[in-house]
Amino acid sequence: MxxxxxxxxxxxxxxxxxxxxxxxxxxxxxxxxxxxxxxxxxxxxxxxxxxxxxxxxxxxxxxxxxxxxxxxxxxxxxxxxxxxxxxxxxxxxxxxxxxxxxxxxxxxxxxxxxxxxxxxxxxxxxxxxxxxxxxxxxxxxxxxxxxxxxxxxxxxxxxxxxxxxxxxxxxxxxxxxxxxxxxxxxxxxxxxxxxxxxxIASVGARPTPLQQRLSRLSQQLVVLTLALAALVFGLGLARGEDAAEMLILAVSLAVAAIPESLPAVVSVALAMGAFRMAKQAALVRWLPAVETLGSVTVLASDKTGTLTEGRMVVQHLWTPAGSWEVTGHGYGTAGDVVGPDERGSLTPLLSDAVLCNDARLSAPQDDTWGIVGDPMEAALLIAAAKYDDALAADAGDWQRVEEVPFDATLQRMVTVHRRADTWLTICKGAPEVVLELVQDQQVAEQAREATRQLAEQGFRVLAIADSRGATRPATELLESGLEGELVLRGLAAISDPPRADAAHVVAACAAAGIHTVLITGDHPATARAIASELGIGVDAEVADGDMVLRGEHVDRVDRIGVYARTRPEQKVDIVSAWQDRGDVVAMTGDGVNDAPALRRADIGIAMGARGTEVARQAADLVLADDNLRTVVTAVGEGRRIYANIRMFLRYGLAGGLAEVAVILVGPFLGMPVPLGPGQILWINMLTHGVPGVAFGGEPMDPAVMRRPSPPPQKSVLGQGLFRQILVAGALITLVSLVAGLLAPESRVQTWVFLTLGLAQLGVGLAIRSPRSGLAWRSRGLEVAIAVAAGLQVLAVTWSPLRELLGTHPVPLPDAAALLALSAVPGVVLVVQRWAAASKVPAR
Missing domain, CATH: 2.70.150.10 (Calcium-transporting ATPase, cytoplasmic transduction domain A)
Structure with missing residues (x-):
């Protein structure tokens, strides 16, 4: 019906x-x-x-x-x-x-x-x-x-x-x-x-994989820190210190050494990162996708509407009687059909293209057709209107009575129409499918050669054939294939020009260590032409769906850059082959049959504008603008979040390590207890409070998009982070102990307290992300550290705080010396960073 x-x-x-x-x-x-x-x-x-x-x-x-x-x-x-x-x-x-x-x-x-x-x-x-x-x-x-x-x-x-x-x-x-x-x-x-x-409404949200890894890290830190706290308590008793005071000191030290705000910082970083992506037209449907995006190493991309404009236009028409060029651009009304004077064979071709079609054209605005439906079918309607605008009216005389909708597996669409006592059956689809159903195989062979030539020029080719008669075709015949029943009416060569920035997007992915793979249902020659224009797989192999079906792609998946004539379900095999190599795969798709591949991929990416609802629901990320550039933006956001979390860990754990080390080592150098419980908690409150949260909003370091991302199975403390924590912690410990050794005996705690707190904040400034410009929006960390530093100084200058924390005033010359000493760790880290950057070869 x-x-x-x-x-x-x-x-x-x-x-x-x-x-x-x-x-x-x-x-x-x-x-x-x-x-x-x-x-x-x-x-x-x-x-x-x-x-x-x-x-x-x-x-x-x-x-x-x-x-x-x-x-x-x-x-x-x-x-x-x-x-x-x-x-x-x-x-x-x-x-x-x-x-x-x-x-x-x-x-x-x-x-x-x-x-x-x-x-x-x-x-x-x-x-x-x-x-x-x-x-x-x-x-x-x-x-x-x-x-x-x-x-x-x-x-x-x-x-x-x-x-x-x-x-x-x-x-x-x-x-x-x-x-x-x-x-x-x-x-x-x-x-x-x-x-x-x-x-199931009562079921709570599960933690993300990164949150789980950091939770395990926190548990390990708790065990280690409690052991150190017990050691501090035992050593204090051995020195004859008061048991109650040492108990408070040990517990305070244990709490101060752990970045207890880390889980909350991670949750907000992920959620706000997802919200920032949404402002860039990338809608995250599953929170862990934010962190996984930063680890993507392979991007398997659809062509139409993603790498290309998605604005199809028929540029050539071919019939056994000749070929014609269709002028005009996109969905514009301007244009004509130019070619041999004898154009009679175009009428049945374009008439069939109008009838076997589910798209619609709305009234032109600003000399541009409005389209409803599939862009490829709309392109056929626009070509027919350029040829003869009466074709659409003539099509209204026919009643569609039966159809076999387009199917990605069959690669064709069949409609049955009736006008008076005449029945018209039209088949439209991939040339290799439709031409097998044509009665005259000699004509079909000519069409195959024309298809090959058009495909090599980068066109997507559709074949259209029909059968007219006084008998309605049986449903079984429609389903089985109409083999030998049809007359070829011609070919339509359709182009979908690459987006203006598509080549730049591919290059940006390559610079970020992301391998782009083109997967399309187009002819291999068409796919190769588009891929070459975009810079995808310049020296790579081209595989087709039959190779994937036979599993011949698995052993050389890293050498294949283009997949042509693939069916949507074969994308699952392509994704699996990459994942078996240990890669993190992002997969784009828009159709019903893309859903399994979107779920199989580490990151499923659906098209928001032209994609089906089921594809959007199966995906982790929805591109509201159908633009692959948005994926690069989203990957950058994922890497930014991961880098900021690691930056916070470097800052927070280095400070905690320094506090523990100062308490442990100070007495062996002849000092009294270097810090009181209240002083430890004050430093912890200032350094892990607002400045800690500010690390989550740091701008992206451009360098993260110029190198491959770390594998997700790697420890969050890997890639040298553990060593960096040790170095920063050692520097803070060193200057704090020096301050204690230089201090008058009655001022040891004050000098260590002031130096340790300011040194931690200085390290925070030294390791922050590079930034450009003076926008206050990107200066949140500096403001937070400045406020914290002001409160740290206030703790030794304002009498109510001095009484609360047990500190003493510091003379101005001594304060200047301690400030210079506190700056040493940050300065050393900045110099070390500059030296490392100078050794990196220019790209």
Whole structure:
């Protein structure tokens, strides 16, 4: 049954839809209730490090040390506040992403099809469903054309099932073939998908792989630091120190040595990174994708609309009687068909192209056609309009009565039309498929040679053939192939020019250590021509789908740069071959059959504008602008986040290491206890508070996009980070101990306290990301460190803080000397960085 035009009485008016939406609510699956502020606070207080601080607070209160108790309370309040604020920011960012990436549906409103968010669908709405759509709510089919649905998400049955008029469709199922109109009966929590969602609404979000690795690292640091704290406690008792004071010191030291704000910093970095990507037209649907993006080593890219403009234009027409050039550009109305004077053979070719077509042209605006539907089919309509604008009107005399929709496996589309007593069967598709069905194989051979020549010039070629008669073809004949039944009408050579910046994107990927692979359904010669123009696989091999089917690509996958005449399901084999080599693969796709490959890839990337809903739902990243440049931007964001987390680890762990080392080594050099418990907690609060969070917002170092990313299985402390932590920690320890040795005996703690805190902040400035310009937006870290440094100095100059922390005033000449001493670690690291940069050869 045809589904070309909906019945006029179907659907709702806008007013009726608004009333029902207010009555039944949005068509959304139930979600977990937002967490209350109190529950967030309780979760923060459950952190083992905070529990240690609470225990220390109880101890010092019992001992009557109210000054240290006040500092401990301030640390707990600050850490808890930062953690809660970060959680709320992360939740808001993810909620914004959910709204941006919400699925859509085509609904009849006021008798006209409109596209809107699936959340606005209400009972009584009539929705249009096509291959690739996800059924937005439960409903009943009013009309269908060869419609099949994948119900595995609901029933577990993996084989798509046919659905016809009067049969029910369930929300969340996927249309794999055909088209149809369905009337919605149940939405939201009342739908089948909604009932399942209700059962799982209480399930929380799982931590990302990076969060899990850092959690394990934190556990290891806790064990190590508690052991060191026990050692400090034991050594203090051995020296005859007061047991209660040493207990407080040991617990304070254990807490100070651990970057307890790290999990919250990571959560916010990932969530805000995803939100920043959304502003660049890259919608992240799964939070771990943000970190995985930074590790991508292979980008398997579709051609049409991704590397190319997606604005198809017919440039050549070929028939057995001759060939013609079609002038004009893109979807512009200007242009003509130029060639031999005898153009009679073009009429049946272009007439068939109009009839066997699901696209539509809307009224031109600014001399440009508006298109609805597939760009390739729209290009055929525009070519027909340039030839004879009466062809579209003549097509209205024919009634489409049956069809076999285009299928990526069959690589063809068949429609059956009737006018009076005449039946017309049209087949359109890949030349190698259509030409096998042609009666006159001599003509077919001429067409094969013409196809080869056009493909070598970079054109995508479609063949069109038909059969006219007084008998309607049997359904079995349509499905089996029409072999030997058709008359070839001609070929259409279609071009889709590369995007202006596509070659630059490929070059940027190569500079970042990302290998770009082109995968297309085009003829091998067409694929090679496009790839050469873009700089993809200049010296690489070209493989076809048959090679992939036989598994011949596996052993030399790293030498193949172009895959032509591939079917979407073969992308899974290509992705798997790369992954077996240990590569991290990003895969682009837009169709129903791309979904398995998108799920198989480490990062599935779907097209937001022209992609099907099922592809978008299967992907981790959706490109709202269908532009591959956005992938490069997203990869850079992923690498920026990972680099900033490592930078924070270098800063935080180096400071913690220095605090432990100063406490351990100082007494062996003849000093009293170099730092008091309150002083340790104060330094920790200043250095790990606002400056620690500011590291997560650091701008990207351009160098991260000029080198390959580290494999994801590598330790987060790998690539020399552990050594860098040791070096920075040793430098801070050294200047702090020197300050203690130079200090008057009664001022040792003050001098060590001031030097240690300022030296840590100096290291933070030294290791920050390079930046250009004076924009305050990129100066958050400097501002945070300046504020922290001011508070550190205030702790030895303002009498209330001096009494609280047990510090003393420092004379101006001594203060200047200590400031210079504190700057030494940062200066050494900057010089070391410059020296390392000068050894790197220019690219």
């Amino acid at each position: 045809t589904t070309e035009t909906p019945v006029a009485s179907w659907g709702l008016s806008s007013a009726e839809a608004a009333e029902r939406l207010a009555e039944v609510g949005a068509n959304r699956a139930p979600r977990p209730k937002p967490r209350s502020p109190l529950s967030r606070v309780v979760d923060q207080l459950r952190d083992p490090m905070i529990l240690l601080l609470l225990a220390a607070g109880v101890i010092v209160v019992l001992l009557g040390d109210l000054a240290d108790a006040g500092i401990i309370a301030a640390v707990i309040v600050l850490n808890t506040t930062i953690g809660v604020v970060q959680e709320v920011r992360a939740a808001n960012a993810i909620a914004s992403l959910d709204r941006l990436s919400a699925p859509h549906a085509t609904v009849l409103r006021d008798g006209e099809p409109v596209r809107l968010d699936s959340a606005d669908v209400v009972p009584g709405d009539v929705v249009r469903l096509e291959a690739g759509d996800i059924v937005p709510a439960d409903g009943t089919l009013l009309e269908s054309a060869a419609l099949q649905v994948d119900e595995s998400a609901m029933t577990g049955e993996s084989v798509p099932v046919a659905r016809g008029e009067g049969e029910e469709l369930l929300s969340g199922t996927v249309v794999t073939r055909g088209r149809g109109w369905a009337e919605i009966s149940r939405t939201g929590a009342d739908s089948g998908l909604g009932r399942i969602a209700t059962a």
